Amino acid sequence: MQVRVLSATVEVIADDGTPVSLQPLLGAALGVLVVVGGSRGVARDRLKAMLWDDSGIVDRGSALKTAMSKLRRLVGKDRVLFGDGVYRFAARDGQDYLDLQVMRSLRDRAGQLRGEDPATSVRLYQHVLQMWAEEPLAGLPQTPEVMGHLQTLAEERMAIVEALLETQLELGQHREVATTTPALVAAHPLNEHLRVLRMRALACTGRKGRALQEYHEAETLLLEATGTRPGPALQDIRRQLMDNSPALQSPAAAPRAGDALVLASGADAAAHSVARMMNYMTGGSYHLPVDRAVTEIVLAAVPDVWMLPNETGDFCRRAAHAAAAAGIDQFLEISSGLPVREPIHQVARWTAPQARVLYVCTEASVATHLGPRIGDERTGIVHANVWDPSALLRAAAHRRLLDFTRPTAVIVRDVLNFAGADDDPWGVTRALAGAICPGSLLILSVATSDQCSRVLQRQIAALALHRPLAKRLVLWSREAIMQMFAGLPPLEPGVVEPHQWRAGRDGGSAAGPMRALVGMARKP
Numbered sequence: 001m002q003v004r005v006l007s008a009t010v011e012v013i014a015d016d017g018t019p020v021s022l023q024p025l026l027g028a029a030l031g032v033l034v035v036v037g038g039s040r041g042v043a044r045d046r047l048k049a050m051l052w053d054d055s056g057i058v059d060r061g062s063a064l065k066t067a068m069s070k071l072r073r074l075v076g077k078d079r080v081l082f083g084d085g086v087y088r089f090a091a092r093d094g095q096d097y098l099d100l101q102v103m104r105s106l107r108d109r110a111g112q113l114r115g116e117d118p119a120t121s122v123r124l125y126q127h128v129l130q131m132w133a134e135e136p137l138a139g140l141p142q143t144p145e146v147m148g149h150l151q152t153l154a155e156e157r158m159a160i161v162e163a164l165l166e167t168q169l170e171l172g173q174h175r176e177v178a179t180t181t182p183a184l185v186a187a188h189p190l191n192e193h194l195r196v197l198r199m200r201a202l203a204c205t206g207r208k209g210r211a212l213q214e215y216h217e218a219e220t221l222l223l224e225a226t227g228t229r230p231g232p233a234l235q236d237i238r239r240q241l242m243d244n245s246p247a248l249q250s251p252a253a254a255p256r257a258g259d260a261l262v263l264a265s266g267a268d269a270a271a272h273s274v275a276r277m278m279n280y281m282t283g284g285s286y287h288l289p290v291d292r293a294v295t296e297i298v299l300a301a302v303p304d305v306w307m308l309p310n311e312t313g314d315f316c317r318r319a320a321h322a323a324a325a326a327g328i329d330q331f332l333e334i335s336s337g338l339p340v341r342e343p344i345h346q347v348a349r350w351t352a353p354q355a356r357v358l359y360v361c362t363e364a365s366v367a368t369h370l371g372p373r374i375g376d377e378r379t380g381i382v383h384a385n386v387w388d389p390s391a392l393l394r395a396a397a398h399r400r401l402l403d404f405t406r407p408t409a410v411i412v413r414d415v416l417n418f419a420g421a422d423d424d425p426w427g428v429t430r431a432l433a434g435a436i437c438p439g440s441l442l443i444l445s446v447a448t449s450d451q452c453s454r455v456l457q458r459q460i461a462a463l464a465l466h467r468p469l470a471k472r473l474v475l476w477s478r479e480a481i482m483q484m485f486a487g488l489p490p491l492e493p494g495v496v497e498p499h500q501w502r503a504g505r506d507g508g509s510a511a512g513p514m515r516a517l518v519g520m521a522r523k524p
Contacts (some may be wrong), residue, residue: 001075002097003089005031006131008138012075015095023026024072025051025138031137033080033257034100035147041081041088046145053141053268065427103131105300107160110167112295118167118253123293125164132157158188165197166436169204172252177201185214189221196233203241203248211241258285264371274418275363281306282313286338286369305514308342310415311498312445315518316413317347317501322520323409324351328441330402331357334386334432335413337366344411345379358401360384362393386415387423389431407439414516416484419446419474426483433486438523442488445498445518449475488521495519 001020002013010027012020017493020031036042042050046100048060051067068087072080079096081088091098108126136153140146152167161184171307181198188194194221195218202211214237230238240248246519265270267276269288276291277298287295298305320331329352337359345357359374359381367383374381380401384392402408416425425446428469464467476484482495497517 001079001092001095003030003034003091003208004099005034005136006099007134010034014319016372018196019072019515020074021158022074023070025067027076028137028139029067029071030075030089030139033087034098035136035153037088039088041086044085044087047087049143050140050149052115052395053143058470072347088319094304099131100136100179102300103128106131106297109207109296109300111163114163114170117256117289117292118171119255119289120175120292120296121167122171123289125292125295127297128160129157129164131161134400151331158191162193162197165201169197169200172204174201174204174386178207189218190225190372192218192222192231192234196237199234199237200240200248203237208241208249212238215241237304259288260292262286262288262369265365267365273336273363273365275338275361275366278309278336278414279307279338282341284338286366290333295299302514308447308514312414312516313341313519314503315429315498315501316411316443317342319411319441319518320344320409321351323441323443325357326441328352328407328409329355330358330406330408331355331411332396332402332408333357333411333413334360334362334392335411335415336363337345337361337363337370341490343374345374354378356401358396360387360396386412386428387420389428393431393435404435405437407434407441409441409443410436411443411445413445414447417474417476420473425476425480426486429454429484430486433488433523436523439521442521442523443519444481444484444521445516446481446484447475448478448481448515448517450478450517475514478517485519485521490519490521 001015005009009024010022010023010031011280012027012030014020028051029047032042032047032229036050044061048064050061051064054341058251068080068082079090080094091101104125106128107163110121110128113124114121135150137150164175165181177197178201181194181201185194185198186190195214199211199214202208202214209502215230218234222228222230229235237248239245262276262339267273267288269290272290272294273287276287277295279285280287280292280295281299316333323331324347329348329368331344331348331486344359345355348355350355356378358379359382361370361381362385364383367381378401380399382395382399384395386392396402397404409487412429412432416428429442429444478495485495495517496517496519501518501520
């Protein structure tokens with residue numbers, strides 16, 4: 001189930017993907033349980049006080065009991081719990097999505113990254129504020145209890161706004177802050193911290209006079225509204241302005257050392273990359289702020305997803321070792337690239353020292369980056385589009401590294417899940433299977449929709465991970481993945497989850513709500 005409370009009305013999407021129609025009272029009750037109650041719940045008497053004022057309802061106890069009974073029927077008895085006089089909303093692990101929970105997770109992560117990676121932190125704060133664009137619980141009666149909690153929520157959101165502005169200033173984004181703060185100051189004229197941030201941005205963009213005027217406006221307003229003078233922070237920045245203090249021109253935070261290397265390979269700093277996101281999830285260093293931010297957004301919604309590329313990578317290494325042990329000494333790996341642990345050419349040469357390995361990277365900047373790092377006379381790398389298998393095979397043949405008249409292991413790792421509307425994964429694997437000789441192996445790793453709830457699949461789609469990419473994330477069914485083996489018979493243990501494929505004692509358990517299916521098939 002998907003529950004969204006960061007808006008004026010509560011929205012619920014059922015497990016089957018259909019909207020749940022909630023009467024205003026039921027939506028308000030669910031909103032209070034999620035926003036106010038959290039994991040501790042809301043006492044019955046407190047809930048009554050928040051849902052009804054003193055007029056209109058004679059027996060609020062009966063009215064509450066009836067409302068909560070209806071709510072339980074609509075969203076599930078196991079989700080709306082009652083005990084010891086307390087009502088509580090309990091989300092189902094790995095199945096339910098609560099936007100408030102995701103928002104707070106991202107807010108906390110942005111705070112953690114602020115010191116070491118402020119550029120990613122800024123992107124996360126911005127996403128959080130996009131999620132929280134409206135005032136929650138807007139439909140409740142304006143009782144003191146409700147008003148107090150709404151004030152607490154407003155302060156929570158303002159703290160995020162201020163953290164974003166502070167981090168932007170640390171990055172040297174003074175013009176951006178100077179542009180966005182007028183509307184904020186107008187909406188919150190007595191917020192002295194906002195004034196300080198605006199004055200600092202103005203000073204750093206050469207508008208010292210306007211910054212001092214901002215101080216005088218704040219001073220006048222505070223005296224009229226509260227009878228007090230500006231606080232220490234405002235007075236301190238005024239003194240810095242009057243003294244032309246160098247503290248106002250503090251240097252911008254330096255970008256991460258690895259980012260320049262990524263940009264030098266031709267990577268686009270404005271668009272996230274599947275390869276770089278996977279690299280970030282597996283502990284690598286080839287990624288940019290846009291990749292790190294989008295990955296963190298995914299992890300907030302699906303916390304265990306980082307395990308998936310690690311598991312499929314481990315499977316591919318085990319499969320390569322098994323292929324080499326079976327006498328295969330030629331390998332064609334088609335992937336987004338960027339292995340963090342032992343790449344396929346190293347794994348294969350543990351058993352077959354003369355093994356030849358050609359990597360086909362689906363992203364040009366990755367091929368540019370990896371080329372000088374892994375190339376030797378028996379290892380190569382080319383860039384090609386997996387969805388044009390004829391061109392891919394021509395690029396592989398042009399490299400003159402592999403001889404397809406001899407048995408070859410073709411590894412297709414995690415790329416068939418990023419597809420356009422007209423892409424044909426079965427056609428891709430049929431073409432690859434047709435190009436290799438008898439005795440060759442087709443090794444596939446593909447994320448599956450099995451075990452992944454419809455709500456989770458819809459939420460992943462709603463994250464718009466494909467933007468601005470041309471491909472969408474597609475999770476395939478087991479039946480669809482079985483057909484990708486192009487009629488070749490899978491070897492033992494068949495088409496299974498990565499941790500089940502010849503993993504021995506280190507196999508572990510399933511990786512959470514997002515799973516993959518893997519297998520190795522031999523061409524007769």
